[in-house]
Amino acid sequence: MKTSTKLWIGLIALVILSPLGLILPAKLGAGSAWGEWSADEIHKMAGCVPSGMSKISEIWKAPLPDYAFRGQEDSSLPALSFSYIVSGILGAAAVATLTILIGRVLARREHSDAP
Amino acid sequence: MHIPDGYLGPQTYVAAYAVAAPFWVIASRRINRTLRSRQVPMLALGAAFSFLIMMFNVPIPGGTTGHAVGAVLVAVLLGPWAACMAVSVALIVQAVLFGDGGITAIGANCLNMAVIMPFVGYGVYRLVSGRSEATSRRRWIGAAVGGYIGLNAAALATAIEFGIQPMLAHDAAGHALYAPYPLSVAVPVMAAEHLLIFGFVEAIVTGMVVAYLQRADASLLDRTPGKKVEA
DSSP states (O other): OOHHHHHHHHHHHHHHHTTHHHHHHHHTTOOSOTTOOOHHHHHHHHSSOOHHHHHHTTSOOOSSGGGSOTTOTTOOHHHHHHHHHHHHHHHHHHHHHHHHHHHHHHSBOOGGGOO | OOOOTTSSOHHHHHHHHHHHHHHHHHHHHHHHHHOBGGGHHHHHHHHHHHHHHTTOOEEOTTSOEEOOOOHHHHHHHHOHHHHHHHHHHHHHHHHHHHOSSOSTTHHHHHIIIIIIHHHHHHHHHHHHHTTOOTTSHHHHHHHHHHHHHHHHHHHHHHHHHHHTHHHHOBOTTOOBSSOOOOHHHHHHHHHHHIIIIIHHHHHHHHHHHHHHHHHHHGGGGOOOTTSTTOO
């Protein structure tokens, strides 16, 4: 099997395993990354949300916030794991497609690539 | 390490875009000049790998989480300019589709994880691996050390960007308008968790993939400076 085929299979394995990145922190009581708190968390920690922060933080509504379906961010772990995998597939596909498009436009053509 | 919207004031996030932009322009030119079209799938693989590995949040029990980025791995395989492009694409998709990292903070997040990290990490890799053979132990060790130092450099840059916010913008009463923690808090916390834990996660991921590739297809690691395959 070609190495690149094996590597793509490896990526699929990462997608399937990705909910570990959700489940382990939940089971071990780990919260957000440092400096990535939501407005609610900041409010709990600091007693208030800095005024400039509350203005800018609402600037963009992502279609799949935190790799979950919109409106279902507080679902059970199995449900969140499912949306995490779906997000992984969509995100990795978007990233790979964009990179291939950019690469196609930019990369140097070789004689061996000519039709 | 993904700075959300609202944590950086306009003067910081605009400046970060301004610093990151020339790297994107030069990366495009370098890729245009040196990346061969048959390397494009590998670039896409690297970008997708970076995207996915960042989903693996590693918990500090009862504390925070962190993750590997994969930027040094891509730099080892395709060069730091290609890594800059690949990781930038991953970060932009994360911000736009998943709200992981802010839209206003794309410049800062790319500066930290797609510029500082791959260039610092790649420099360390080259320093450690020297002119060793593609199958040499020095290659995977260099990649692992590069991953460790690269991630820590990115974390330090992120901590500084957070930490200068209270100085740059506060109201009459002295309350911060954006990220509320000063340098004296942000830098030690970010440095400690990345030096003690997440840096090793990055090192293990980077070193293991390089060690695997050495056995599977060592030619992938054969980008000596003389050969015009650098991107």
